[in-house]
Amino acid sequence: MKSSVIVFPGSNCDRDIAVALEKMQFKNTMVWHKETKLPKSDLIVIPGGFSYGDYLRSGAIAGKSLIINEVIKAANSGCLILGICNGFQILTETGLLKGTLLRNKNLKFINKDVHIKVINNNSKFSKKYNENQILKINIAHNEGNYFTDPEHLIKLQDENLIVFKYCDEDGNINEKSNPNGSINNIAGILNSKKNILGMMPHPERMVDEIISNKDGVNLFSSLLN
C-alpha cells in the first residue's frame, strides 16, 4: 500500500503519522503543499497540526493551497483520504466533508485520552474494529466541536456515515462523555461515497505500547488490503 502525507506550513503531526504508517508497512511519501502533482497513492493523509497557524479559521488557508486541488481530484476518483484533527478541519473547509468544526464548548484547547465508540465498522477505515468497540484515544484540539445542519445530520445517520462517537469508559454516549460539544458526540465521519474519513482523535498516537496503547493500529490495518 502506498500512502502520501500532505505537509503544510504549520503541520505538526506529519512526522507522527509517517512513523505510524511506516510501522504499519505503508510505503509512505511526504508531499509539500506547493507541489502540483501527487505521487500515485492508495491513501492520502492530511495530518494534524496548525496549518498556517490555524489563523482565520482552522484549515481555511490550507484549503486554498495548490496541492488541495490534486487531493480533490484524487478523492473524486475514489482514492482513500484520511484527515486527522487539522486534516479533518481542512477537509470540511474544502467541502470534501460536510459540516464544520467550531471552537470547543469550553473555549479551551483540550488534550487528553478520551473514549470513542466504533459506530460503523463497515468501512474501509474501520473494518478491523468490532461494532461498538470502545477505544481509548488521544485528542488535542481547539476546534473539534463538529456541527452540521439537521438534514445532513439525518443523512449521516441514515447512510451510516458516522464512524466514531465520543463515549465514556463504559460506552455511554451522552453530554458528559462529550469533550468538545460536538453534535451527537460525533468524533469522525465519512462522505457519502465512504472513501473519505475525517476524525478529530489521533489514531497515530496510539500505535505504540510504551507511549500509550495500540487502539489506533486497527484503523491502519483496516486500510491494508
Add this chain to the structure above:
Amino acid sequence: MKINNQIIEKHGLKLEEYESIKKLLKREPNLLELGIFSAMWNEHCSYKSSKIHLKKLPTKGRQVIQGPGENAGVIDIGDEDAIVFKIESHNHPSFIEPYQGAATGVGGILRDVFTMGARPIALLNSIHFGSPSHIKTKSLLNGVVSGIGGYGNCIGIPTVAGETKFNETYNENILVNAMAVGHAKKNKIFYSKAKGLNKSVVYVGSKTGRDGIHGASMASAEFDENSEEKKPTVQVGDPFTEKLLMEACLELMKDNSIISIQDMGAAGLTSSSVEMASKGGLGIELKLDKVPCREENMTPYEMMLSESQERMLIILEDDKEKEAKKIFDKWDLDFVIIGKTTDTNNLTLKFKNEVVGEIPIEALASKAPLYDRKWSKKNSRKNKINIKSLKKIKIEDALIKILSSPNHSNKSWITNQYDQSVMCDTIQKSGSDAAVIRIHNKDKAIAVSVDSSANYCKSHPITGGKQIVCENWRNLTAVGAKPLAITNCLNFGNPENKEIMGEFAECLEGIKEACEFLNYPVVSGNVSFYNGTNNKNIYPTPVIGGVGLIKKLSQPISHNFKKDNSIIILIGKTFGHIEQSCFLKENYSIIDGMPPEVNLVNEKNNGECLLKLMNTNLILSAHDISSGGLITTISEMALTSNYGAKINKPKKLTNIFEYFFGEDQARYVIEIERKNLPKVEKIFKENNIYYENIGITQKNYLEIQDELKINTKDLFKINNEWYNNY
C-alpha cells in the same frame, strides 16, 4: 537631541554609568548609542549584579559539552546524542499581558534551543501566581496557561511538565519561567561566536516592528503604580512563523554553511550582533536600511531596540548565500544580508549611507559594569513549633486540607490545555515526579522536571538553595533516571537592597554545594531581578530545571500503586520536621521556623540505591516525598490508581502528625512485590540505607490504623475539586 539626566534615567542608566559611557567612547553618545548602551548594560543582558556570584556555580563535568555562556547548555547522553536545554523568565511581560507574555516566553526559549542546532522535544514551565483570592490571579492564571499552550501547541512541541504555585508574595509580580529541551547530534552543535572577516551577516525570520522597544530595560525595572499606564508596545507571539523559522534553520543546519547563529531575544538586533562580534573578537557593520521592517518610517533607534519575535541573525560562510536563501524562500521567510563582519572591533551602524552610530564592541560587552553589591546574611528564625500546643485536628481533615489546597491540587485543568503527546515520544506526562521523553527512534529516554521552594528559600536561603537542587534530583531519580545536569532561573527582588542581594548570594551558595556534591552541574540559566512592586520584593524563588537519562528504555517507573497486597517501603529517615511545612500552612496558617535540613550524603545514597533497585526491576512504583510529607505522597500514589494502602502507625516517633506530615528530605516511598522483599532488604543493607516497611497496598482504601480510612475515589475527587471550581 541633547542628552540630559532625564533621558539617561529613562533609559534605566545611572548617572555614574553614563559617565563611564562617555569615558569609553571618549565623547558623548548620541541617542541611538545611548539606547544601545542602555540595552546592553541593563541587568537582563549584562548580569552586572549577579555575575560574580554565578561564577561560583559548578559548570563542569564529563557529561557537559557546553556550559553557561551560550544560548543554551549542552550535555552528552551517550552515542552521538546531545541534549540542549535552558530555562528563562518572562515575568514582567506576563504580568502586563499574560497571554502574550507567556506565549512569547515560550517562543524565546525555544529559539535559544534550536539556534544551537537542536530540535526541541519538550517544553516545561514554572509559574507562580499571587493568592487565589487576589483579584488579578484568576485572569492571570487563565491568560498565562492559555498563552503557554497557545504557543507550544501550535508549534507542535509537547509541554510535558511544570509547576504551578500560589503565594501572596506574587500578588503584584507573577513568575512565568519557561524551559525548553532539545535533541541534537553531538558533532552538529551551533554556536554564536563569529569567525572570519567580511562574512555576510544575515537577518532571517519575521519583520521588525515597534514591539517592546525597551523591553529589556522594562524587564529589569521595578514596577510602580504607573507601569500599567506605560504600556510599552506589547510583543505578540506568532508561533506559526516560529515553526517555519525553526524548520528553516534546522534545514539550513544540515550542511556546513553556518559560521555562527544567534536568536534575537531581549534587546533584539543589538544584543545578537554584539554578542556574536564580542565572542569572536571582531567588529560588525550593519546597514540598517536593509532591515526588513513591518512599519513605515522606522528609525535606527527603533530597529536596534525592537524586540520583535521570531527573528535570527546568521553569519554565513562565503558563497553560501544563494543556497541558504532558497531554504528561507521555501518557508516564506525574510532572508536579507544586512551587514558583514569587520576587523574594527566596533559595532558600526549605517543608515542612508551615513554612519549613525559607532561603539567599540568591548564597551558593550566586557567593559559593561560589574557590581559587587552589598549583601547581608540572613538572620533566620530558628523557632520550633510545638504541635501539642495547637488546636487539635483529625489526620483526615488535615490531609483533605492539603490535597484540596491550590498548591497541591491536581493540575489537569492546566495540563489538559497543553498538547503533551505531539511528537509521539512522551512516555510519561505531567502528573508524575518527572516527565519522560523518548529520544526519537532510540531505545533511551530523558527525564525532566522543574522545581522551586520559595518558602524554604525565604526562611533560610542556603538550605533552600540546597533543597531545590535535591528535590529536583530526587524527582528525576524517582522515575528511574540518572540526573545529569541542571538549568536555573533565579527570580529575586531588587538587588540594590542588601537583604535581597543576601538572599541571592546565599541561595546560590546552597545551589552550588548541592550541585557539587551530587555532580549535577549547571549548564545554563537566567537571572531575573527586580521582581517586586513599590519596594515589596517577592520571596527568593530560584527555579531548578533538571535533565536525567534513562539509558535503557523499559517501562519507566510511575508513581501510582500497581498491585494489591504489595509491600510499601519508606526510604530515608523521618525526623518529623514540621516547621515551614505545608501542614502548618494549610491548617494553621503558620509559616515559621527553619526549612528541613538537607543532608547531601543521605540524599545521594538513598537516590543512588533506589536507581540500583530500579535497574534490577525490583520496583513497582516510586514517588519522592516533598511538600505535604509522607501521607500526602502515599495519597498521591493511591489517588491515580485503584489501589489504596494500609499504613502502620509509627512505632517510635511520638507525634503522629510530625511523622505523617513532616517534610524531612531525601525520602521516597516505593512499592515492591512481596516476594522481592528479601532481595530489596539485602540491597538496602549493603548500601547502608535507612528504611521502614510501612504497610501494604490494598483495594480501594487508604488507611492508617485507627486514624484514617478514606476511599481512593474520594481522594481523587478531593484532589480535583479546587481547579474545577475556581
Add this chain to the structure above:
Amino acid sequence: MKLILEKLFQSNSKKNKLKFSIIVTLKKDVLDPQGKVVQNTLVNLGMDDLKSIRQGKHFEIDLNESDEDIAIKKIDEMCKKLLVNLIIEDYKINKIK
C-alpha cells in the same frame, strides 16, 4: 411567583431593546500574525491590489435596556471588563437600533 411577575413587568417596561455592534481592532504597531497570513494568502490568490488587511473581532449585543446613555455605559463596561484586551486592542461601539 412574585419573582416571575416582576421579571415580566420589568421586561415589558423596557420594551425598546437596544442593539449594538462593537468592533475590536488591534492597536497600531501591534503585530497581527493572523492578518499577515491572510494577506499573504489573498495576494497569492491573485488579489494584487490588496494593500493591507488587519483582523479584529466583532460583537453584536442585544440589551434589555431602553435608555441609550445607560446602555452605552454598560456596553463600555463590558468592553473594559471582558471583551477587549486594552493593552493591545482598541474598540468602537456603534448603535445598530
Add this chain to the structure above:
Amino acid sequence: MKLILEKLFQSNSKKNKLKFSIIVTLKKDVLDPQGKVVQNTLVNLGMDDLKSIRQGKHFEIDLNESDEDIAIKKIDEMCKKLLVNLIIEDYKINKIK
C-alpha cells in the same frame, strides 16, 4: 529602473486608496460556543441586562484601487474566496473611506 518608474506611476494614479470594513457573523442557526461563554461570563459579572451576544470577525482592508465599484467587487471576491465560510457565516461590507 523601468520597474521602479512603473510602480511609482501606478501608485500615483491610484492615489485615492479605499478602505473597507468587513463584518463576518455566524449564521443564525449555527452554534456560537464563543458567544455563549462570553455571555455567561458577562452575566456572571453582573450584566443582567444582556439579552444576547454573538461574536464574529472584523477585517479592515486597504485597497490600491480608487474605483469604488471595482473595489467592492474585489472585496466581495476576497470574502467568497477566503475570508468567509459561506456555509456557516454571513458578511457585510462597509466602506470606511
